Amino acid sequence: MSTLPESASSMGLQPFGQSGTGRSIMANGQLHGLLEGYKELSSIPSNEGYHALAITSAVNSLRGSVAPVNSFLKEGSSTRRCVIGAGFEIEYELNNYYGGPQTDVVIIDIRLTGDKSESRNRAALWNANFSSSVDRWISKDAPEYILEKSSKVSGSKESPFKIGINGYSRDLDHAINILPSHISRGDTNNLNKLKENGYLLFYVPQKGALKSGWRCVRNLGKSITREDLEAARILANHMKEAHDKNYHVEWTSHRGGSKVLTEAMKLLAQRQVDLAGKQKVFLSDHTSSQYAADVVRRKIGMNTDDATWNKSTPGIAQLIGGKNLGTADLAISANTLFKHTEKENRPGQAVDTLHHGRKLYKAGKKAVLTGTGAWTIVTTLSTKFGISFTMAQTIVGLLGLSAAQTILSSIPSLNEGYHKSAAEPSKQLAQKLFSKK
Structure with a gap:
């Protein structure tokens, strides 16, 4: 006899995976079979296997939280939500078939969007390696759907993941050759080490960007675009994934990538995620508020030990958007003084704040x-x-x-x-x- 309530069984719903802990995940026969297929495929080390693992991991994460960092509420509904990843979208409904205090999750639809990621029309992680034969950085043929350590990068404190986030670029190839300079902070030794180990690029497609690259100037003062918000949700999921796997990560954004990075950190803050100092950010030529980024990075427990966590040239977008017309450094210093400095260390921090004020x-x-x-x-x-x-x-x-x-x-x-x-x-x-x- 079925253990499902009559209201659920009459809809042809079946439980997926272990249901002993957390919420029950249910799906109709077709989607249930699809999920079981992904579950089997996820055990095979391949690009398709990692893609399948990303999907099944996203589904299973709903047992613990019905609102992951990469999810949003469908417009006009209080129970229908959607989780997005680099290669998929999972639409689900919250129901309470048992009448108890806990809702169950019903998978409504699984939409594969991997073709968009592979055609570079959707934000995703790309593995970048330096080719000495052509003297350029090149990407693999397909994106990375999950963070996995390698023989060269373990994700430890001594060997953290180096991940870049692009702003304006013509395409993936252009972006993948811009970021190494910023990740290595212009240091030749750091760049050579990066060439040995490779790095990951969180590629944000620049849809509708002006050819001359003035998009960030045109959009100053405007709210985040739908495309950038989608990218931020996918990025936030990778940041949470790194946290769950206990990885150390150094995130480096370039120009408009700072807006996507800041928005991703805000999504983590909304879910009260504490990264425990195992991840840190570097903003290079940032075109979005440096002060906003500093506030939220502290809120989610980013590593803030490095005083040189940002650097920019005095371009128009950097001065208006990044430096807030010159007030960002003073605002950050004051915020550090009053909210993040122990009483015995305040005199020294006060001197720094006065310096910025002067x-x-x-x-x-x-x-x-x-x-x-x-x-x-x-x-x-x-x-x-x-x-x-x-x-x-x-x-x-x-x-x-x-x-x-x-x-x-x-x-x-x-x-x-x-x-x-x-x-x-x-x-x-x-x-x-x-x-x-």
Whole structure:
């Protein structure tokens, strides 16, 4: 005799897997057979097997939480939700057939989206290895659906996963060759070690991006796009996966990738995930709020021991979006002082906060002294990029940076590699002009 309630059995639902702990997972005959097939396939070491393992792991995770970090509530419903991954979407319903305090999960549909990931139209992890024969970084033919340690990278504290998150790029090949410079922080020894071990790229497709790379400037002040939010959910799931597997990970975002990374950390914070200091982030040429990223990385227990956790050239998007018009460093320092500093260490942190305040004050004084040359740049910014006169005036004056340096740092082709100084874009331009002679 069936142990299912009549209301459930009459719908042809069958329990999937072990139901002794957590919620019961149920599906109709067709989906139940599909899940059993994935369960068998997941034990085979292959790309298809890892894909199947990602799906069955996602389904089984619903026993413990009906709202994983990579899930969302379907619009117009209070019981229908969807989990998304790099190669799948799982739609499910919450029901209480037994009348007790715990809801059961009913799988409604499993949609495979692996073709989108493999065609590079959906966010996913890609394995990147350096090819000395062509002197370039190349990717495997298919994405990685789960984080798995290798003979070269164990995921330990001494051998953490190095994972990059791209911003604007033409395609996967372009992105995969940009990130190594930022992951290695421009250090030759670190880059050589990265070439030996390889790295992972969390590729975020840039749908509808402007060819010149000004997408982040155009989107300043706007809420996160649907595509970036989808990418953030998939990224948050990998961060949670690394946490569950006790892996150490170093995440490095470039330009607009900082927005996806920050949103992923917010999703973890909503579920009160504590990473216990085993993961850390580095924002390079970030175009979204550095302050917002700092607040949320502390909230989820990221490793914050490294004082140099961000670096950017003074491009327009970096100054407005990343540095919050020069106030980010002061806000972060004040937040650290009042919320994350022990009483006995506050005098030293207070000095740091005053230092940032003094820098901002000097920048403000310099703004008053800005002359007619800067006014020309203000007009250019306003007409060229559609920025208001007041905002353009603030950018040029308050931050006290040379207009030429700011504009050069805003050109995507001069802002791809890791820059150890603000003069790097100018040097790159000079090199390009010299090479053409």
